[in-house]
Amino acid sequence: MNSTIIEMQGVSLRYDRRVVLNDIDFSVRRGDFMAITGPNGGGKTSLLRMMLKLLPPTAGSVVYRDTDGHEVTRLPIGYLPQKNMVDSRFPITVREVIASGLLGVNTDKASRMRRVDDTIALMGLCERADAAIGELSGGQLQRTLLGRAMISAPELLVLDEPLSYIDKRFEHQLYDIIGQLAGDTTIVLVSHEMSAIAGMANRHIIVDHSIHECSAHHHYVASECDE
Numbered sequence: 001m002n003s004t005i006i007e008m009q010g011v012s013l014r015y016d017r018r019v020v021l022n023d024i025d026f027s028v029r030r031g032d033f034m035a036i037t038g039p040n041g042g043g044k045t046s047l048l049r050m051m052l053k054l055l056p057p058t059a060g061s062v063v064y065r066d067t068d069g070h071e072v073t074r075l076p077i078g079y080l081p082q083k084n085m086v087d088s089r090f091p092i093t094v095r096e097v098i099a100s101g102l103l104g105v106n107t108d109k110a111s112r113m114r115r116v117d118d119t120i121a122l123m124g125l126c127e128r129a130d131a132a133i134g135e136l137s138g139g140q141l142q143r144t145l146l147g148r149a150m151i152s153a154p155e156l157l158v159l160d161e162p163l164s165y166i167d168k169r170f171e172h173q174l175y176d177i178i179g180q181l182a183g184d185t186t187i188v189l190v191s192h193e194m195s196a197i198a199g200m201a202n203r204h205i206i207v208d209h210s211i212h213e214c215s216a217h218h219h220y221v222a223s224e225c226d227e
């Protein structure tokens with residue numbers, strides 16, 4: 001089995017003359033739990049968006065590989081974007097948002113509805129299931145989007161700041177959920193609060209216009225991370 005799922009080669013991203021990411025060579029392997037941190041504006045979200053092929057790099061290539069090592073155009077990916085990238089004025093309910101994570105997944109209606117109900121319960125949203133997303137608190141919206149990202153049990157889960165707006169009680173539940181997925185699901189997670197979640201990851205990355213891979217200990221002290 002080929003373990004590389006995403007391969008980035010010579011990837012750069014520029015806006016006009018401003019270099020956001022410079023000549024990155026980087027692979028995600030199947031089963032990795034990759035924790036990414038770094039300063040504001042360092043390029044973390046841009047890196048994720050290029051990994052997801054939502055943003056084309058200025059130079060270089062992003063390639064997806066199947067388990068035989070063949071290049072494929074698509075992968076089953078669940079994505080939790082940063083909350084500020086979601087338009088909460090859109091007239092759609094919690095249940096509909098979570099169910100939209102199953103679009104393109106081939107299941108019958110009964111099991112689809114069961115999965116939606118189970119995910120709503122897992123995210124602690126039973127009482128808000130039929131609320132419009134514009135009526136939710138920040139944490140409830142975050143849990144709704146997390147439910148959408150996870151409901152299809154994707155091969156790769158990309159989470160941009162999953163802890164933002166989340167209260168302490170759900171934070172611990174989230175660690176349990178992610179802990180259960182880790183190993184079977186490849187996880188790429190961006191967070192500024194690395195304390196608890198970094199301990200669960202097997203790879204630790206600092207993104208500051210380039211990529212530094214470190215030991216877990218060094219994750220807390222970016223300046224020690226020079227290779």
Ligand SMILES: Nc1ncnc2c1ncn2[C@@H]1O[C@H](COP(=O)(O)OP(=O)(O)OP(=O)(O)O)[C@@H](O)[C@H]1O
Pocket residue numbers: 015020038039040041042043044045046047
């Ligand atoms: N569409 C755009 N046009 C111009 N510049 C952009 C655009 N999108 C992002 N940038 C710039 O690219 C840089 C990297 O942004 P990015 O959101 O990737 O950083 P980040 O590491 O995720 O930051 P944060 O920790 O604040 O979330 C920033 O300087 C940002 O202003």
